[in-house]
Amino acid sequence: MSVAKDVESDLAPDGRKVTEVAVGVMVQSDGHYLLAQRPQGKPYEGYWEFPGGKLEAGESVEAALSRELHEELGIDVQACELWRTLEHDYPHAYVRLFFCKVTQWNGMPLGREGQAIAWQTLPVDVAPLLPAAIPVLEWLAAEARG
Numbered sequence: 001m002s003v004a005k006d007v008e009s010d011l012a013p014d015g016r017k018v019t020e021v022a023v024g025v026m027v028q029s030d031g032h033y034l035l036a037q038r039p040q041g042k043p044y045e046g047y048w049e050f051p052g053g054k055l056e057a058g059e060s061v062e063a064a065l066s067r068e069l070h071e072e073l074g075i076d077v078q079a080c081e082l083w084r085t086l087e088h089d090y091p092h093a094y095v096r097l098f099f100c101k102v103t104q105w106n107g108m109p110l111g112r113e114g115q116a117i118a119w120q121t122l123p124v125d126v127a128p129l130l131p132a133a134i135p136v137l138e139w140l141a142a143e144a145r146g
């Protein structure tokens with residue numbers, strides 16, 4: 001599914017611009033998923049999140065995710081699907097997060113921006129978690145329960 005968005009068109013309830021973000025929930029066949037630690041100098045530095053980044057004008061979610069995961073982790077996405085969408089109001093930005101399950105990729109993920117990465121299962125053993133990552137963990141847990 002391709003979701004092309006005009007990143008300038010939406011406003012948050014308080015009038016701020018909505019920042020649209022493609023987020024990869026990279027899932028291995030054994031059920032482990034990848035979390036990355038936010039690098040120094042970014043809001044919430046040191047917090048753990050699912051990797052991804054902002055959509056550029058006219059860019060599809062999948063194209064943004066492929067670009068961002070290549071830049072951040074050095075991988076090439078082979079298979080992903082839009083899974084869930086979540087809006088979250090952070091003090092520094094109002095974000096609309098497009099979570100995509102990434103099930104196939106080429107390459108070994110590496111923190112190319114100096115960030116730590118960790119393959120996790122539930123319950124996670126890294127902290128602190130970025131607030132918008134917590135619902136994703138709940139969704140993964142619900143799926144695991146069937």
